Amino acid sequence: MQKLQQLYEGKAKKVYATEDPNVVIVSYKDDATAFNGQKKGTITGKGAINNRMTNNLMRRLEAAGVPTHYIQELNDRETAVKKVSIIPLEVIVRNISAGSFAKRYGVAEGIVFDEPTFEFSYKNDDLGDPLINTSHALALKLATREEIDLIHTYTMQVNDLLKGFLKEIGIDLVDFKLEFGKTAGGQIVLADEISPDTCRLWDEKTHEKLDKDRFRRDMGGAEEAYEEVMRRLMGEL
Numbered sequence: 001m002q003k004l005q006q007l008y009e010g011k012a013k014k015v016y017a018t019e020d021p022n023v024v025i026v027s028y029k030d031d032a033t034a035f036n037g038q039k040k041g042t043i044t045g046k047g048a049i050n051n052r053m054t055n056n057l058m059r060r061l062e063a064a065g066v067p068t069h070y071i072q073e074l075n076d077r078e079t080a081v082k083k084v085s086i087i088p089l090e091v092i093v094r095n096i097s098a099g100s101f102a103k104r105y106g107v108a109e110g111i112v113f114d115e116p117t118f119e120f121s122y123k124n125d126d127l128g129d130p131l132i133n134t135s136h137a138l139a140l141k142l143a144t145r146e147e148i149d150l151i152h153t154y155t156m157q158v159n160d161l162l163k164g165f166l167k168e169i170g171i172d173l174v175d176f177k178l179e180f181g182k183t184a185g186g187q188i189v190l191a192d193e194i195s196p197d198t199c200r201l202w203d204e205k206t207h208e209k210l211d212k213d214r215f216r217r218d219m220g221g222a223e224e225a226y227e228e229v230m231r232r233l234m235g236e237l
Ligand code: TMP
Pocket: 092, 098, 099, 100, 101, 129, 175, 176, 177, 197, 198, 199, 200
């Protein structure tokens, strides 16, 4: 598959056109940002790990019945995916309190919820990705009610599946963010990535953080944490 002109550059990935109008190539960068791009840095090796981890998980989700944008891994950092228009909603699920939930509601991190929580942020960097509810998303015509219902169904399936995949490798899935897109044919599919950038992953025994919080919070050891998740998931590096 031939990489043609660059269509888009985001904070962690670039997107290129291909000869096929329905296929694009995503290229994962080592660049890391936090707090809406105010904090910038590099996590060496992150691009390759996030690419391979995302593909591993998307293949397994697809096999379990969740439609995804995944087509084919091309090399360490690059993957062919279906071209979609991204629905501007960041879909966040939480199984354990952490991050903005703990801060907003004034509770400790680490409280295990009886049921997962579900929320949306409006994907809009100028506004700082504010929390948004379904009626607001409908008012803004970010998606239809049917699309939001489908996104909710897929997201809950993804949570159950991912929790299981990660438990097998001794990791608790604390929370995560998904993005969905619409294909040229109008199908809603899981898009973007599933990686330590977009999930909080804690070792089930030690509760050690194995995700981007190590970068966000200047804890050190981000590279090693990403490598550890990759090693457990793929049995190699
Ligand atoms: P939060 O606790 O900061 O709201 O984050 C919830 C989850 O969403 C966490 O797993 C990290 C992920 N996330 C992203 O993937 N991108 C973002 O821009 C933010 C703020 C969070």
